Amino acid sequence: MDVRLLEATDDPERVICTAARNDYSAPFVGDQSFAETMATIDGQTIEEKKRNLIGRLLDHGHFGPFEHPQATFAIEGVSRSCMAQLTRHRHVSFDVQSMRYVAFDEVDPEDVRDGAMVVTPPSATDPDWVGRNQRGGGVDEETVEQREAVFRESVTSSVESYQELLDLGMAPEDARFVLPIGTEVNIVMSMNARMLMHVSDMRAAADAQWEIRELTEGVLDLAGDWCPLTFEYYEEHMKDRKNRLAP
Numbered sequence: 250m251d252v253r254l255l256e257a258t259d260d261p262e263r264v265i266c267t268a269a270r271n272d273y274s275a276p277f278v279g280d281q282s283f284a285e286t287m288a289t290i291d292g293q294t295i296e297e298k299k300r301n302l303i304g305r306l307l308d309h310g311h312f313g314p315f316e317h318p319q320a321t322f323a324i325e326g327v328s329r330s331c332m333a334q335l336t337r338h339r340h341v342s343f344d345v346q347s348m349r350y351v352a353f354d355e356v357d358p359e360d361v362r363d364g365a366m367v368v369t370p371p372s373a374t375d376p377d378w379v380g381r382n383q384r385g386g387g388v389d390e391e392t393v394e395q396r397e398a399v400f401r402e403s404v405t406s407s408v409e410s411y412q413e414l415l416d417l418g419m420a421p422e423d424a425r426f427v428l429p430i431g432t433e434v435n436i437v438m439s440m441n442a443r444m445l446m447h448v449s450d451m452r453a454a455a456d457a458q459w460e461i462r463e464l465t466e467g468v469l470d471l472a473g474d475w476c477p478l479t480f481e482y483y484e485e486h487m488k489d490r491k492n493r494l495a496p
């Protein structure tokens with residue numbers, strides 16, 4: 250998979266701090282410089298003041314100000330299974346590549362056998378991989394070779410059947426019914442910084458599936474570049490705790 254930051258609110262932590270200061274400020278923040286707005290916050294520099302205020306907001310559970318900055322991510326090549334999990338989050342906006350208007354008629358089924366178009370779960374190739382809800386532990390090499398053979402044969406033949414149905418004049422929207430849930434999809438999604446922390450609480454957690462965890466870690470890395478003080482605090486003090494942004 251590939252995850253990129255497409256667009257995001259400029260200077261998101263200035264927006265967060267200004268919104269939070271508005272709540273306790275008699276003067277109108279719209280008439281003040283940022284330095285004036287932050288004047289009573291502890292710290293020698295504006296950066297220090299921002300760090301202190303953001304840490305305090307997150308520590309006290311004052312999450313509203315984190316709803317103002319928004320980021321848009323482009324995601325390439327996750328499974329439709331992962332997409333189904335991700336799109337359960339109702340305060341995230343999505344655009345999903347259509348299987349009604351995009352036909353995978355050019356894909357060579359032999360490339361599918363080699364891993365194209367359908368996501369290969371690690372348990373199909375790694376004997377030591379132990380998935381959640383899996384009966385027993387790792388398996389021997391021979392078993393995993395069998396697993397991989399069954400998996401590859403199944404996804405290849407699905408794509409062959411799909412293309413055969415297209416050749417027989419079936420519309421992509423109906424032919425897609427034979428494609429596996431592991432079929433890759435591209436997504437654009439937008440959310441605010443609070444929601445990003447909430448999605449991470451749920452989807453970077455140990456009980457989430459490996460694919461959405463990997464995706465969430467990718468999004469978190471990008472969020473750390475975009476909104477550094479917030480996600481540094483989140484990683485250090487909040488991540489892996491019981492979800493608390495949406496009690």
Ligand SMILES: Cc1cc2nc3c(=O)[nH]c(=O)nc-3n(C[C@H](O)[C@H](O)[C@H](O)COP(=O)(O)OP(=O)(O)OC[C@H]3O[C@@H](n4cnc5c(N)ncnc54)[C@H](O)[C@@H]3O)c2cc1C
Pocket residue numbers: 337338339340447451452456457458495496
């Ligand atoms: C490990 C794991 C396993 C899961 N297994 C299943 C499963 O087997 N079957 C299944 O169906 N789902 C499953 N889910 C999905 C899960 O139940 C949620 O639907 C999904 O994660 C969306 O998160 P959310 O409920 O926090 O809502 P979001 O849409 O992310 O909303 C964020 C918060 O807003 C508030 N909110 C939003 N809408 C409402 C509303 N209508 N009413 C009240 N409050 C609201 C809630 O506080 C919510 O936490 C699983 C999720 C995880 C992480």
